[in-house]
Amino acid sequence: MQALAEAYKTKLEALGAEIQESDELQAYLEEEEEEQYMQLKEMFEPRIAMVYDEVAGAHPLQLIALETLLLQPEFEGLFLPKILGFTVLRGEVDVALMKYTRTQEHFKEVLMAICNSANFDLLRKRIGQSIQMGFALSSDIWVTNLINEVDNKRVRYFLQGQKLDRYRVLEERVKGYQRYQRQFRSENFMSAEFPQALSDLKTLYSPLKRFLLYRVDGNYDNSSIIPHLRSFVEHKDFKGHREYLEVLVLYASFFNLEGDDLDHLRKHFNEVRQSMDDFQEQYLEYLLELHLKEEVVIDPDADKRISSVMDHKVKDDLSKYYDLLDEVHSKGYTTDEAQEAVKAFYTQYQGLSNINECLRQTIYGYFNRLISNLEETDYPELFEISKLYPVYMNIFANQQFNQQLKELSLEYVGKLLKKYTDKRGKDYQDIKKFVATTFQDLGFLKEKEVVEMFKTRRKRKKTS
Template identity: 55%
Template sequence: MYELDQQYLEELETIASEIQESDELARYLDSEEEEDFTRLKELYEPRIAHLYEAVAKDNPLQIIPFELVVLDSMFEGLFLPKILGYSVLRGEVNEQVKYVRPQEHFKDILLAICQSTNFEILKKRIGQTIQIGFALSSDIWITNLINSITNKRIRYYLQGQKLDRYRRDSDRLIGLNRYHNQFRNDFFQTADFPGSAADLPVFFNPLKQFLIHRASIKVNNSSLLEPLDNFITNDEMQGTTEHMQVMAIYAMFYDLTDASRKQLSTIFNKIREKSTGFSERFLHFLMELHHHPVLRIMPEADKKMSLIVDKTYNDKLSEYYQLLDIIHDQGYTSEEAHEAVKVFYNKNEGMSTINECVRQTVFQYFNRFISNLEERHYPELFDISKQFAIYMRIFVNEQFNQGLKELSMNFVTNALTRFVDKRGKDYQDIKKFVSSAFVDFGFLKEKEIVEMFKTRRKKKTE
């Protein structure tokens, strides 16, 4: 575990001291009224939250040490309901929507709340959190936690948070997703870097998801570069699939120093040369990243990875990144790219992993272009659609075709919502294009197009 930077620790100590010396706390201790505690919360929780967000954005590996400091009674339980929720959401769950490992940090925070003199007020903000945390935990773990509490009233309260409605896997998943939506804009993700091969199975999945998450948002990741370098250079990790995946994420999505890039390239290619089936395993992971629901592999990421790959090696990886260099440098709409993709694609099986990666690379170009196209610029859709036919002929892949159809249909639907005058030039231009091109591409049948542009008669009012 990383230590909390002194500057953060000092700021927390200052907040704790101010809480203890405040008139608001004195008033609450005298009255024991909830409204006085609410006033205390309104004054100091935003300050803790602001500092927490700064740590979470710039030094995410220090989040747990930060939370442990806030467990101190000097903070009067402020901000604990929030970090209790964070601890629930960090746990890795399996296919049965149960925690893979017991969440001891969740237990520590919950016990701190239960032992707080302000428990009766705090419990009003933690019911749903405990319900989800218990739903994801094992019965034995919950029983042991509850039995460790001496206060019968608190034990009864906790027992009441174990709900029958979360017995089924599907219900737990729905509950977890709904709960997670409440925190979708919060920064609270963290992870542990395994220090040995024995730790790898325990820490890897949360670490992988954490690194992907940090790559998908705009934050300062400089504090992660040193632990990433340490992980990459750790001899115990090298040669494992997990190490290869971290190398790929690091190379494509993080801003390496020149020294780190050179070091990573040396290690990557050394392992690549020694490991049987390295290229296929790497490409399989690349395909996984292409299909990630949030992360997008932009041309910049491909170019960063291309700098790592030694293309003098005679393998699929060299061929693949040589092709991507052409696509990104010459442009996917260029004749050079068309020919290079065609030759490369025909050398490999159509449904192979490497060809799927090529299709995804090309599709993401179309996706970015059309998704960011304003409705008033619809003639640009007409122009780019000329590329559809070229790549559809090369790939002969229904999934690729369906992806283009969905992109095009979404754009046209939005455009028709804007251009409602059916006699206007804009509407007629779009109708003419759809009527011709969408049939040629196989996106729609003629009957579907007629239905799409049919004028709906208004019902007469009696």
């Protein structure tokens, strides 16, 4: 946990003092009515949220320290229900069991602060679902021990009531967790701890990787994380471990570096590239894993960052791979030169090798980014870009690649048919003609499937 910067600490302490001196709090203390507490909440929670969002955006490693500060009594439990939800979702979950891989002590810390708050009776109305989910993902023994630490019988009975029997079933935990996640989709609350010793590397790595992927996917200001990444990549004890390699790939691919930071990464990247056993194989294996993640985009910029870090004088498969990508990205995948270069490279390796899999995903990425961002009115661009499908389908001769192009194209055509419903209109007829010819030629659809797609559906007559 990184300490909270003095500037943020001062802001929050001043806010806590203001809460204690406010008329809203005095009115609540005198009348003890929910309405007065809600006025206090409406007055101060947005201001707490502003500080929280500022820290989450620029200094995410300080979030745990910020949340711990907000547990103090002078904040009257404000914003704690939200923080409790954040602690539930930060925990690493074993997807096979839908249980936490490690006990969530910060979840417990926040929950106990709420339970011991003088305002518990009001806060309990906003935390039920968070407790239910946190308990469902935790072990029964851990939950029982937590509840037994609560002295107040009334609070203890409340917590016991949040252990839902339905969450004993795996499928229900999965559904419940997915529903719960959706409520926080727009929130920025992820944090992590960087390991300082080899003994911490295994235990802290998984949440750290999740945090880094979250940050690069959200396009946040990650400048405050770079010093910690520098320390990580220069740690001698970490080098040679798979966890180290994966952080190295994420750092090199997604962080915009220059000057000393870039030189520092180059030095350690190329040093490990030479010294680590099976570096190329493990690198390509992880790169392919990233290509296949929905939340990660390995675009030309990511490839160029890696290429700028890599020493191309070392004549190995990685140098050849990034030399090729430099050519494809500079000349364009639509050019004959790039297509010939891809073909010449691809034939040197086995079709299902990781290096060829990565190359196919790179080319598919171009098609995906173009078609996924087309508006319905831009459908003629699909007609044009589909002329390139046979070129790469012939080069790769890979059924999975063909299936990806098929699904991508059909999804876009589905959007078109929702917009253009006039079967006599020019747009509809152009789309129908294109699908009927091109999709059959490419093997995406059979004639019967095309007929079914464009068949007029008769409306059933209403019975009187």
